Amino acid sequence: xxxxxxxxxxPGVTGPAGPPGPKGDMGAQGIPGSAGSPGAKGDTGSPGAKGDTGxxxxxxxxxxxxxxxxxxxxxxxGDTGNTGAPGTTDYTALSNKPTLGSAAATASTDYATxxxxxxPAVTYQTLATAMASHIAAKVAGTYLLGCGDPAAVAGxxxxxxxxxxxxxxxxxxxxxxxxxxxxxxxxxxxxxVAPTGNFTVGxxxxxxxxxxxxxxxxxxxTLVTGSAASTVTAPAASSIANVAGSDFALxxxxxxxxxxxxxxxxxxxxxxxxxxxxxxxxx
Numbered sequence: 472x473x474x475x476x477x478x479x480x481x482p483g484v485t486g487p488a489g490p491p492g493p494k495g496d497m498g499a500q501g502i503p504g505s506a507g508s509p510g511a512k513g514d515t516g517s518p519g520a521k522g523d524t525g526x527x528x529x530x531x532x533x534x535x536x537x538x539x540x541x542x543x544x545x546x547x548x549g550d551t552g553n554t555g556a557p558g559t560t561d562y563t564a565l566s567n568k569p570t571l572g573s574a575a576a577t578a579s580t581d582y583a584t585x586x587x588x589x590x591p592a593v594t595y596q597t598l599a600t601a602m603a604s605h606i607a608a609k610v611a612g613t614y615l616l617g618c619g620d621p622a623a624v625a626g627x628x629x630x631x632x633x634x635x636x637x638x639x640x641x642x643x644x645x646x647x648x649x650x651x652x653x654x655x656x657x658x659x660x661x662x663x664v665a666p667t668g669n670f671t672v673g674x675x676x677x678x679x680x681x682x683x684x685x686x687x688x689x690x691x692x693t694l695v696t697g698s699a700a701s702t703v704t705a706p707a708a709s710s711i712a713n714v715a716g717s718d719f720a721l722x723x724x725x726x727x728x729x730x731x732x733x734x735x736x737x738x739x740x741x742x743x744x745x746x747x748x749x750x751x752x753x754x
Contacts, residue, residue: 592646592753595654601634601729605743610736611668615677615691616729616747625730628686635677636727636749643721649753652718655700655729658711658746665708668735672747673716674698677728691730695722706743718754 601616603623614622620631643651657672676692697719703712729747737743 592649595750595752597748597750598653599634599636599729599749600746601748602744602746603731605666605731605733605737605745607664607737607739607741609733611733613675613691613730613732615675615689616672616731616745622731622745625691626680626688628684628688630686632687633677633689633728636674636729637725638722638727639724640721643751646753651721651751652754653698653721653749653751654716654718655698656713656715656748656750657700657703657731658713659703659706660711660744661706661708662740662742663709664738664741666706666735666737666741666743668733668737669702669704670706670731670733670743670745671702672700672729672731672745674722674727674749675730676722677726689728691728695719695727698722700747718752 602619603614603616603621604619605614605622609622613625615625615629615633616622617629617631617633623629623631623633645651653674655672655674657670659670674695676695678690678692680688680690697717700716701714703714706712729749731745731747
């Protein structure tokens with residue numbers, strides 16, 4: 472083989488750049504980078520709003536009772552007081568008698584009994600109260616008083632109970648030499664029609680009578696001397712009259728009733744109420 476040397480060709484001029492080639496496929500994912508360093512601590516946040524009050528819990532059990540304390544030291548007894556002056560033994564001397572109110576004793580056997588407003592023996596005390604109604608057309612006569620029922624005609628049977636009053640001298644002793652005295656206070660009131668006639672209340676002895684079918688009969692005695700209250704004369708329409716009798720002595724032991732005596736027939740449409748009180752005091 473012969474040696475032959477070809478001349479080196481001269482480089483040509485560089486041509487213009489060719490258009491971009493098509494986009495290549497995505498390359499494989501790179502290896503993850505290392506974790507970054509922690510960021511700096513943030514500032515403390517503002518306090519949140521106050522929450523609502525929670526429900527009250529159940530009451531706890533009572534605690535154990537404490538121990539009783541020791542008794543204190545007893546105090547020192549004081550000295551005995553001086554002996555008082557001897558009392559009097561002369562109880563009959565007026566200077567040793569007490570007084571009643573502002574009045575002085577007037578006798579060695581009695582205490583002062585001068586009148587004063589708070590002496591219960593002197594003030595009138597009500598022993599019994601009786602009352603009744605009295606209607607139109609009732610004729611003049613004696614009527615017995617009960618406890619608010621119609622007045623009962625004396626001597627005839629009654630359906631309603633009477634105000635029976637037992638009077639026994641042993642129940643009314645003498646006080647400070649003052650004997651018991653009785654009196655009657657009566658109230659008579661009429662409706663809008665005047666009843667006509669007069670009304671007088673008094674104290675009468677009463678005993679149980681015989682007979683009476685379905686009714687009770689009482690036998691009424693004579694008016695107790697001095698017991699009649701002042702008479703209410705011809706009560707006016709729509710009136711209230713109040714009267715009181717004089718003191719009278721205790722009658723004989725027994726049962727009594729308050730009764731009224733009327734002098735005329737009660738007018739048509741009239742109605743009368745009678746209230747009578749038996750009272751006592753020492754005088």
